[in-house]
Amino acid sequence: MNSDDTISTDVLIVGAGPAGLSSAIHLADEFQKSGQNRRIMVIEKGNAVGAHILSGAILKTDALKELLSEEEYTNLPFDCEVSSDKTLKLSATGAFALPFHPPVMDNMGNKITSLCQICRYLATLAEARGVEVYAGFAVNEILYENDKVIGVKTIDTGVNYQGEKQKNYQKGTSVLARIVILAEGTRGTLAKQLKSKFDLRKDALPQVYSLGIKELWSVPEGNIKEGAVYHTFGYPLDANEEFGGGFVYGLKDNKVALGFAVGLDYADPSFDTHAAMQVWKQHPSIAKFLKDGTLIEFGAKTIPEGGWNSMPKPYTDNVLIVGDSAGMVAMPALKGVHLAVTAGMCAAKAVSKALLNDDTSEKSLSYYKELIDQSRIYSEMYPYRNFRAVMTQGLYVGGLKFGIQLLTNGACLFTPKLEHDNVASKKVSEYTGVPFKKRFEDKLTFDKKLTFDKVTSVFYSGTHHDEEQPIHLHVNDIEDFSEVNIKQYGTSCQYFCPADVYEAHIDKEGKRSLKIHAENCVHCKTCDIKAPNSAITWMTPYGGDGPQYQNL
Amino acid sequence: MTTIISLMKQVPLPSQMRMGEDGLMDRTKAKSIINVDCSFALEAGLQLKSMMKGAKLIVCSMGPPSFEQSLKTAISMGYDEAYLLSDRRLGGSDTFTTGFALSRMLKHLGFGKGLNEDFIVVAGRQTSDGDTAHVPSQVAENLGIPQATFLENVEFKNSTIIARRIIEGGYQMLKLPIPCTLSFTPTGIPPRRPTLSGAVKARNTQVTVFNTDDIHLEDSQIGLLGSPTIVAKVSSIRSERAPIIMSQGHSGEELVKDLMKNMKSGKNSLEAISKKEAKKVEMPSDSEKVDFRNGASGILTWAEVANGKLSRPSLELLTPAVNLAHSLEEGTKVRTLLIGSNVQELAKELIYHGSDEVIIVDDARLQEYRILLFSSIFAQVIKAYKPEIALFAATTAGRELAPRIGVKTKSGVTADCTALEIGEHRDNKKKIVYAPILESRRPTYGESKLATIIGFVCPQISTARAGTFEVPKRDEEKEGLITPFTPELNEQDFVTEILETHRGEGGLSSLFEADVIVTGGRGALSDDMILIKELASALNTQGVKCEWASSRPVVDLGVCEYARQIGQTGKTVRPKVYIAVGVSGAIQHIVGMKESESIIAINKNAKESIFANADFGIVGEYEDILPALIKEVKNGFVFGLDKDK
Ligand SMILES: Cc1cc2nc3c(=O)[nH]c(=O)nc-3n(C[C@H](O)[C@H](O)[C@H](O)COP(=O)(O)OP(=O)(O)OC[C@H]3O[C@@H](n4cnc5c(N)ncnc54)[C@H](O)[C@@H]3O)c2cc1C
Numbered sequence A: 001m002n003s004d005d006t007i008s009t010d011v012l013i014v015g016a017g018p019a020g021l022s023s024a025i026h027l028a029d030e031f032q033k034s035g036q037n038r039r040i041m042v043i044e045k046g047n048a049v050g051a052h053i054l055s056g057a058i059l060k061t062d063a064l065k066e067l068l069s070e071e072e073y074t075n076l077p078f079d080c081e082v083s084s085d086k087t088l089k090l091s092a093t094g095a096f097a098l099p100f101h102p103p104v105m106d107n108m109g110n111k112i113t114s115l116c117q118i119c120r121y122l123a124t125l126a127e128a129r130g131v132e133v134y135a136g137f138a139v140n141e142i143l144y145e146n147d148k149v150i151g152v153k154t155i156d157t158g159v160n161y162q163g164e165k166q167k168n169y170q171k172g173t174s175v176l177a178r179i180v181i182l183a184e185g186t187r188g189t190l191a192k193q194l195k196s197k198f199d200l201r202k203d204a205l206p207q208v209y210s211l212g213i214k215e216l217w218s219v220p221e222g223n224i225k226e227g228a229v230y231h232t233f234g235y236p237l238d239a240n241e242e243f244g245g246g247f248v249y250g251l252k253d254n255k256v257a258l259g260f261a262v263g264l265d266y267a268d269p270s271f272d273t274h275a276a277m278q279v280w281k282q283h284p285s286i287a288k289f290l291k292d293g294t295l296i297e298f299g300a301k302t303i304p305e306g307g308w309n310s311m312p313k314p315y316t317d318n319v320l321i322v323g324d325s326a327g328m329v330a331m332p333a334l335k336g337v338h339l340a341v342t343a344g345m346c347a348a349k350a351v352s353k354a355l356l357n358d359d360t361s362e363k364s365l366s367y368y369k370e371l372i373d374q375s376r377i378y379s380e381m382y383p384y385r386n387f388r389a390v391m392t393q394g395l396y397v398g399g400l401k402f403g404i405q406l407l408t409n410g411a412c413l414f415t416p417k418l419e420h421d422n423v424a425s426k427k428v429s430e431y432t433g434v435p436f437k438k439r440f441e442d443k444l445t446f447d448k449k450l451t452f453d454k455v456t457s458v459f460y461s462g463t464h465h466d467e468e469q470p471i472h473l474h475v476n477d478i479e480d481f482s483e484v485n486i487k488q489y490g491t492s493c494q495y496f497c498p499a500d501v502y503e504a505h506i507d508k509e510g511k512r513s514l515k516i517h518a519e520n521c522v523h524c525k526t527c528d529i530k531a532p533n534s535a536i537t538w539m540t541p542y543g544g545d546g547p548q549y550q551n552l
Numbered sequence B: 001m002t003t004i005i006s007l008m009k010q011v012p013l014p015s016q017m018r019m020g021e022d023g024l025m026d027r028t029k030a031k032s033i034i035n036v037d038c039s040f041a042l043e044a045g046l047q048l049k050s051m052m053k054g055a056k057l058i059v060c061s062m063g064p065p066s067f068e069q070s071l072k073t074a075i076s077m078g079y080d081e082a083y084l085l086s087d088r089r090l091g092g093s094d095t096f097t098t099g100f101a102l103s104r105m106l107k108h109l110g111f112g113k114g115l116n117e118d119f120i121v122v123a124g125r126q127t128s129d130g131d132t133a134h135v136p137s138q139v140a141e142n143l144g145i146p147q148a149t150f151l152e153n154v155e156f157k158n159s160t161i162i163a164r165r166i167i168e169g170g171y172q173m174l175k176l177p178i179p180c181t182l183s184f185t186p187t188g189i190p191p192r193r194p195t196l197s198g199a200v201k202a203r204n205t206q207v208t209v210f211n212t213d214d215i216h217l218e219d220s221q222i223g224l225l226g227s228p229t230i231v232a233k234v235s236s237i238r239s240e241r242a243p244i245i246m247s248q249g250h251s252g253e254e255l256v257k258d259l260m261k262n263m264k265s266g267k268n269s270l271e272a273i274s275k276k277e278a279k280k281v282e283m284p285s286d287s288e289k290v291d292f293r294n295g296a297s298g299i300l301t302w303a304e305v306a307n308g309k310l311s312r313p314s315l316e317l318l319t320p321a322v323n324l325a326h327s328l329e330e331g332t333k334v335r336t337l338l339i340g341s342n343v344q345e346l347a348k349e350l351i352y353h354g355s356d357e358v359i360i361v362d363d364a365r366l367q368e369y370r371i372l373l374f375s376s377i378f379a380q381v382i383k384a385y386k387p388e389i390a391l392f393a394a395t396t397a398g399r400e401l402a403p404r405i406g407v408k409t410k411s412g413v414t415a416d417c418t419a420l421e422i423g424e425h426r427d428n429k430k431k432i433v434y435a436p437i438l439e440s441r442r443p444t445y446g447e448s449k450l451a452t453i454i455g456f457v458c459p460q461i462s463t464a465r466a467g468t469f470e471v472p473k474r475d476e477e478k479e480g481l482i483t484p485f486t487p488e489l490n491e492q493d494f495v496t497e498i499l500e501t502h503r504g505e506g507g508l509s510s511l512f513e514a515d516v517i518v519t520g521g522r523g524a525l526s527d528d529m530i531l532i533k534e535l536a537s538a539l540n541t542q543g544v545k546c547e548w549a550s551s552r553p554v555v556d557l558g559v560c561e562y563a564r565q566i567g568q569t570g571k572t573v574r575p576k577v578y579i580a581v582g583v584s585g586a587i588q589h590i591v592g593m594k595e596s597e598s599i600i601a602i603n604k605n606a607k608e609s610i611f612a613n614a615d616f617g618i619v620g621e622y623e624d625i626l627p628a629l630i631k632e633v634k635n636g637f638v639f640g641l642d643k644d645k
């Protein structure tokens, strides 16, 4: 197209997850209420809305009720309502059901859903309000003028592996916007750039993440009840080494959603969350739900779980950050959808007011933070602000301290610290525990019926990337990588990546190097978080590439 | 200003295509995409525009309203206008009526009135849910304009089109005038990604939707009623693999010897699944037998000449031709049309291989195949001889020639058949039995189903998949007629020039034509694939068409170019023999090669999943096995294939 490919809009929202779509929907409503006739654009990198969305998901529905009209709310594609809720403590062979669980973890009355489906539905509601939703377009670059955000630019396409323009080269489109809302979800690429440019994390603790892996199964009648919810902790995780657990949700039509999430602050450089989930599935208490069933879908995504204290300042001149990109996830329940929706609504109110007053400055947008502080984001996150930090001390010590916090509205006897997940990794030579492979030696051959190797899993994520494009996973310094990540950490990326993107290649002379199979990437962002030395930067590939989640 | 018209179809994502219980395709569940070949045509249109001083780009499609989505994608890629022909009454259309209806839409838009117009039609070679490659040819004939199909790349130079056409084992450079129709293979310039500004434009662009009344199509011309062919039945083909036969032995030599022995005794086969016997419907006793041939009689085949020799597929074609003649009335003749320059000698060969009469058109100007001339000659021969059946080998030439002729004779065409038989068709409603009728069977939907297609207009035309039928035994005693034929040649049919024909090292398409593919995986890398290439070249020296390829990791490592990658994101191939060396058998790889006739796996790890997807297996280091195998090949072992050349 022409060399100067520029379009403009009043509001640009990056990311069509619950946060972005709620922003769009509520903004359209606010504009209408205040008589403003304005353009709202949403850009989504998945090739359709929902294609890159993955969640549990047990939904607290209050926020959606506020966002939508009654009729719209009743038409939400919920799968079913939670009918029973159990927490199991697994040992290597047995299971023990907790007689009760902390009230914050109670799910009775909540809905089980596929967030992919919810987002597809929300997108139609946004469109019906005149919002323009464009799926299949990715942005990597924020545009600035006088050090203020003025828009974003979509990726150039038709560039080969070596970065040379091809005959089908297309320059990306610059989108100028009076306000940009970043709703990219976990570890947002633009949000990361923005936070560092404006030092938005200045007053926050480091963000920490879990990697969650999810599978959707079809099982014979009778394996599990519709609406049955199980959360597990314990096996195969070691309470002193890893923080995390699994979930199994019975859906309608004999489908089962199951997942396994592990905090990325583990020390073992060979720990492998994907493999851990396969081990977990072999536990009799889990395997029984899947007996004679078939895998339908697979996906993985990280969850920011640092809580209140890890949230960045979510705004600056002309730009706001909402949802996971701003770390808005309620711990310990691991629920982010309703907070993403709430954040979107707060952002919409602030933006509408700012545009009405023709003032999009940081000062004007600080109203957004005020609204957050009065919302459930505050009331659900603040009391548990120290939860994740104490949990780094292991489940038992941490659990005890968390118990105390519950009594003291979250105050801690001392302020615990969080460190970045990649700092938590130990060098191979310094790690004193039993390496992952040793721990589960006899459980790591996968039968492709109950358990799967990574490449087969990736097949079930529908992931596809155009091979003619520059690699979207940047190794920041190859030499350094070889020295530190390969030699000292045993190429830990080959283990933490759930999609077999990284291969520790050994050539004829026995020299080790890293090979990147970028086509496998399911966009979970673990490498961007966990690679020692922050050695890998995740960038968005061509828009439309990546997984093709249908019902995760 | 030139108008570039792109014909485009939306198809279900091939990997998500499923069949309903009724044998019809269930399109509702699969995600829709622009047919891959069509997306290459869209790009070709955009490339052509960039070589011209201004051109208008329009995109046309025929199908349900949901096709608008893909038409909009074309707009976001840079197209200016979009048109959709959508009408329930078009349901059941075969390729003949589809070609007709699309042409009618183009005429309605003002194109196809004469040869002095300034437009180019670009289209995909074929669709993934139909696989026929007919429509571009049919549109060209309906519009009365020249065509070139199976193109990789085109250029616009001095007001003409220079096109690179893929042919068996090579390519041909063609020069075409404007207007013309061009169809593209998915091997040229990949389709560009839409830009966001393009998507914004597409959002604001209306797709113009026509119904059949708008473009003056009558019910008798469309849908089931207008279609000369119908799908008579569909049955399942089981594509699971039977258990593998592993080689025994203590050394490379022993293992290879055992493999040879095993291959000789044949692979395991699955027990035939007992197919539900179709309920025999009793015909009403008063039903009437109709012979719709109207005096047409005999079978006409085409003898394709390449490099001065008869192409092997056109000799193969004589096998079903003779069999069909035997199933028809006494005295039914097999005639073969032979067009070329100095081809007298070849005529005798055809007779030795089973033809009763060779109709010869010998003209110095007809040395190389050219569609306009050949289709016109065919039409004249058909008029003179009135055959009831006409057969073509499904080569790149046969696949474009047959449909173009079919439009002239108003017959439909069945593409790429693997079985041809004479049968009857019962119409219980009308109480009519049509007999005798040609039953053409062809695999569809990614080889998972076998469809039987019949037509009611003579000649009944089919193309036969190369390599499915044996070459008949040569018999020098056999006698037959050689009859010269002098067609009327129209100067206008000489407009397309052949600039260059290149056969030999066969471009990107050779993977599709190879009889043997040797693939190296991650486990065959320690010698940079030297042994793999050696095995391939040893087979080629033995006269077997062989290519080497790789799995994705090898491409990622830069040892092999992407064009040779087999699998989900690479090519899907179905050679007679597929040899996987050091390939793990990831599901992404398997989907690209599982339709191969025989699969041999060589891997040092007996647990790899490749062994679950192969017919013959050797567990061992490939560095030991391949040298032994190469030695045997050099001594003449060619995996039981025919040596040909
Ligand atoms: C395994 C797992 C289980 C969970 N379970 C629950 C649960 O039971 N209940 C609950 O409430 N929450 C749960 N969560 C958390 C919840 O899913 C998230 O908090 C929520 O989805 C966040 O919404 P979001 O809109 O901020 O981000 P996302 O849902 O991640 O959406 C972001 C969107 O932006 C797009 N995008 C990102 N970057 C770009 C870019 N540069 N350009 C264009 N587009 C871009 C992405 O493709 C994506 O579609 C779970 C999470 C996981 C991983």
Ligand code: SF4
Binding pocket: A473, A496, A497, A498, A499, A500, A501, A520, A521, A522, A523, A524, A525, A526, A527, A528, A538
């Ligand atoms: S490469 Fe990174 S983002 Fe992609 S799947 Fe692996 S860890 Fe996740």
